[in-house]
Amino acid sequence: MKFVSFLLLLLPLFLAAQVFDDFSDGDFTQNPPWQGNTEHFVVNDDFMLQLDSEGENTSVLTTAFVATAPMEWRFRIKLAFSPSTNNYARFYLAGDAVDPLAAQQAWFVQFGESGSGDAIELFHQEGSTLTSICRGTEASIANAFDLWLRVRVDEAGTWSIERSDTPQNLWLPEAQGVGTSPQGSYSLGVLCKYTASNSKRFYFDDMYAGPFDVDTEPPKVLQVLATSSNTLDVFFDEAVDKPDAETLANYNVSPQIGYPLTARRDAENPGLVHLTFDRDFPNAAQLTITIQNIADLAGNVMQPDTISFSIFTPAAHDVVINEIMADPSPPVGLPDWEYLEIYNTTNFDIDLSGWKLLIGSTEKLFTDIKIDPHGFLILAHKDAANEFKYAGPFYGFTSFALTNSGQQLVLVNPEGAVISAVTYSIDWYNDPNKDDGGWSLEQIDPANACGGKNNWTASVSEHGGTPGAVNSVDTENPDVTPPFAQRVEIVDTAALILHFSEPMDSLQLAVTDLYEVQPGSLRPVEALSVFPHYQKVILQFATPFSATTIYALSLMGNISDCAGNPVDQTRTVQFGLPAEVAPQDVVINEVLFNPKDDFVTGVDFVEIYNRSNKIIDLSKMMLATEDKKTGSISNPKNISESSFLFFPQQYLVLTTKPEVVAQQYFTSAPENFLQLPSLPSYSNDAGVVVLTTLYFETIDRFAYREKMHYPLLTTYDGVSLERIHYDRPAADSTNWHSAAEDVGFATPGLQNSQFSPLLVTEDPITLSPEIFSPDNDGFDDVLNIHYNYQEPGRNASITIYDARGRKIRRLIDHELLGTSGQFSWDGLDDERQKAPIGIYIIYVEVFDLNGNVDHYKKTAVLATRL
Structure with a gap:
């Protein structure tokens, strides 16, 4: 291998009794000068000495x-891999040759060995003989690691190894042994x-060799961290005395908390103290x-040191x-890109x-990921990150x-508690020009987090939304209702679900004593929000x-x-056990x-x-229409997906937008509205x-x-078309009339403006009212012709004549009668x-099964308002 050779005769020129290098000067050629395979090492951007080689070597x-x-x-040593016999490091404490591999006598710490029990071990080398002086915890470096090590030896040859897993040098004993010690020039x-795959994965830093570093500085508190509602961790910059650390009187929290209940120095980190309080x-x-x-x-x-802290x-x-x-x-x-924005209030x-x-x-x-105080975080697909980088903090998901x-x-914390929940709908836009794409829904008042639909609307930003910024519709909109x-x-039969008008305090909902049912003063045994x-x-x-009981x-x-x-x-809220619905x-x-403004703002109901x-349980019923060609039931819609109780003599409006119907018509009964996803x-x-019914059995048509x-x-x-009386057949066309003008042309959720009660009299044929004014003002708009017989089996024809005997209207023609009922004349001619x-x-003609005909002539006055 290439090696920069220095004669040992020249070593005295460079000898120092103390060596320190943290590589903060960016190189290793001076202060002190390093030699060897210099082309295999670099000082990286973190100012650490890093192996930078190629191949196996x-x-x-x-x-x-x-x-x-x-x-x-x-020294600090970091191996970004699991060490082994082919991939290991040695730190030579002292060697009698510039090339450690040529040394006859050396002391070194080895990091890596065969098997999975890798431990930090100190060796003394004498010729080709290696003697272990001491060995640390088994398998403590079996995986990639980053640690600081301190090795000490005294005059008697007693060696100790201490390690710290933090840069604060909170030394923990690792190993101790006895052996010879180096004296002189080394x-x-x-x-x-290393093998090729690890040729750039060795790191070293903060090297020191010299006399014992005498500690004259007292410990300092680095951080106080609340770890729960009544526990604190105190972090010192060095190991602290155990008896002092566990003396309760050495800690006092203000205001109104006082001394801890327990104080315990951490078993593995002697610079950490755990405190527990009784408040x-x-x-x-x-x-x-x-x-x-x-x-x-x-x-x-x-x-004495005073440190501020808080728990949130x-x-x-x-x-x-x-x-x-x-x-x-x-x-x-x-x-x-689709996105959500969340806000830290x-x-x-x-x-997070x-x-x-x-x-x-x-x-x-x-x-x-964290979210800043009063900060925004944009949530979207990870591939959208570059396009939202201008807008602010971003977090991307893979889908x-x-x-x-x-x-x-729903946004939940790690314990599963709900932090925020929104069930949005397209009708929250409140603007049909913006609900078809390109515009966001914005919350009006972030402080009104339970406002639901009343606290959301379409963005008014010229960009279509305000991701990462204050909403364009932002204003105070408190919930005071x-x-x-x-x-x-x-x-x-023994369980029910109580619905509220808006989100409630979940803890209060679970208190069983809050609920009472009459008759019987019944209280639930369990309440689950x-x-x-x-x-x-x-x-x-x-x-x-x-x-058989209706409860409150x-x-x-x-x-x-x-x-x-x-x-x-x-x-109070009524309820009872529902019965099966019949026709x-x-x-x-x-x-x-035919709603107002057609499809722009109006809706059917x-x-x-x-x-x-x-x-009646409306979850057992459907609203439908008929196929024009076959007459079969078509396009059925469930009235309710869950149990919905419909009480005797109750009105209920079925519509997709109850709030629109309530705005366009007079109604004092918003509770009589039920929103359906579609009609x-x-x-x-x-x-x-x-x-x-759910089985397509017709209830009414x-x-x-x-x-x-x-x-x-x-x-x-x-x-709207109103039914004059609910006991008269829907198929009787005279039983329907336009809603009165003075009620706004519809009475959703209320008794119909054209409602007329059935009269029960002894006379077979009676009229009411005898004076009527068909001006659609909701008062006596139709003439009701009542009939009353003891036995069924009759049919009737009704003809209207004016005072001169001219035929005006053939109202019905041989229609089958019940025992009682009525027909209505709206004042129109044929x-x-x-x-x-x-x-x-x-003029009423009534025919029985025997061919007998009864004739009745009654007079009525068609009037008008003056």
């Missing part, structure tokens, strides 16, 4: 010095034996600890999901390592996909509920939403098939009514609305036509024109 580098016991050697240095540290508070009277191993005693455990909403770009195409001004760095992002059912794990229409997003218990979902929004709680009761659930104690607003305790138990009561005395398609001119509307309206847009005001004769 053995390389050495040495420098001259004078050895005089007692003395010590210190070389010290390094030897690297918890307040979260996010600034505390101080005073430390005093602690000596190092040389007896140097520290002066991120809680719910300390990091929030703040912006969602689910559909970036076509781009407005941002990269064509606190004054503390937050380490071990946290998870749940996108639907997919888990994404964070590793080695990343968001659903355009909406999805559940009290939450309320919304409805109950039946799980089984439902992940991740905690807007629901599962209540388990000890005994089953009665099938009340909230009895302190419970609030996640913003701290107390619940509205004045509301006509639930009927179609109002239909808006179907109102249903429970005319039975049963509690069957109902055309503006004609169609069929069908209620069915209504075939509508636009011509069923009051013909004198200037437009039918936004006008040409669908409004009849003039005046007196009209209602």
Whole structure:
């Protein structure tokens, strides 16, 4: 091998009693000068001596010095591989030749051997004989390692090896033995034996050889770290005296914490002390600890030192999901990548390592990433990193996909606790011009993390979003609305799920004493809040509920939403065990098939009514239409995916956008709205609305036509058809009328404006009201013709004549009657024109099964408002 030869006669020119080199000058040619295979070594960018060779070889580098016991050697060594007989290092403490391989007498520490028990071992070489002076812990360097070593020898030949795994030189005993010691002129240095794959993976630094380094400096506190709510780790810059370190009076935490309960010096790191207190540290508070009277191993005693510390455990909403770009195409001004933005709402760095992002059912794990105080972090596919580098801190996942229409997003800490949860929907944009791509959803107020839809909207940035920056819609939008218990979902005969109007405090939800059910003053035996929004709680009761009882659930104690607003305790929620639905138990009561502004802002709705005395579970029903060609049920939609109780005499509006319907029409019953992901398609001119069971058994059916509307309206847009009475057949066209103008042309969730009760009289034929005004004002808009018979089996025809005997309208023609019922005249003639005001004769012919005919003449007045 190539070797720079120096005659031993010349060595005295370079001899030194002390050698130190940390390679901070960037080379090894001077101060001190190193010799050997100099072309095989470099000083790298970290100012460490590094092997930089090629192929399989053995390389050495040495420098001259004078050895005089007692003395010590210190150095750092890093091997970025698992050492072996073909790949090992030696640090020559002293050798009698410039080339260590030519030495007849030498002392060296070896790192690497055969097998898996690699240990640090000190050898003395005499000729070709190697004698082990001492050996460290078995297998302590079996894998790649980076450590600092101190080797000492005294006048009596007692050797010791100490190691430190940190640059603070917190020395731990490794091995001790007795042997001869070097005295006089020698070389010290390094030897690297390696194969080609490891020819650049040896590192050395911080080399010292000379007299014992006498410690005259007292220990210093490097760091105080809160490791839990009542424990601290104190890190010193050197090993400290064990009795001093474990004296409780040497530590005092202010304010109001005091002395520790226990103090224990770490068994492996003598510069680390573990403290335990009997009181918890307040979260996010600034505390101080005073430390005093602690000596190092040389007896140097520290002066009192006061160090500030705090503990911060991120809680719910300390990091929030703040912006969602689910559909970036076509781009407005941002990269064509889906992304999320999260925001740190606190004054503390937050380490996200071990946290998870749940996108639907997919888990994404964070590793080695922090988010700055009040900082943003962009989350996207890792391949998008370069395109978002301008925007701020970025974290990439190997896969990343968001659903355009909406999805559940949850951020959880390593313990699985929910930090932030959002279930977004495309209707959160509140702008049909921005929900088809290129625009992000932005949170309005990050401090209102549970605001849901009311706290999100489309970005107004000219770029389409604001990743890594304050949202373009940012403003205060606090939640000041009290939450309320919304409805109950039946799980089984002894368990139910209580739904709230907004996310709640999850810990409070789990308190069973907060809930009471009447009759019976029943309390649940278990309450489980439902992940991740905690807007629901599962209540388990000890005994089953009665099938014939309607119960009322009340909230009895302190419970609030996640913003701290107390619940509205004045509301009770009804529930009961549902019964099987039968035909006509639930009927179609109002239909808006031609909404306002067509497809821009308006939406269809179907109102249903429970005319039975049963509690019906709407998860067992579907809303559908009919195929025009075959008449079969088509395009069915589940009314509810989970149990939804529909009570006797209750109205319920089915629509995709309840908030739009509530804005466009007068309603005092928003609780009577149920949002469906989609409705069957109902055309503006004609169609069929069908209620069915899950087995496609028809419950009610209504075939509508636009011509069923009051013909004198200037437009039918936004006008619903109302059922005059829910006990009359849906197929009776006279049982439907346009909603009144004075109620805004629809009554979603409320009794219909055109509702008219059925009259029960002794007379076979009666009229009500006898004076009516068909002006669509919701007051006496139709004339109701009631019939009442003891036995079935009759049919009837009804004809309307004016006072001069001229036929105006053939209302019905030989229609089969029940025992009681009614028909309605809307004041229109056969040409669908409004009849003039005046007196009209209602001529009714009723035929029985024996051919008998009863004739009835009744008069009514068609009037108008003056």
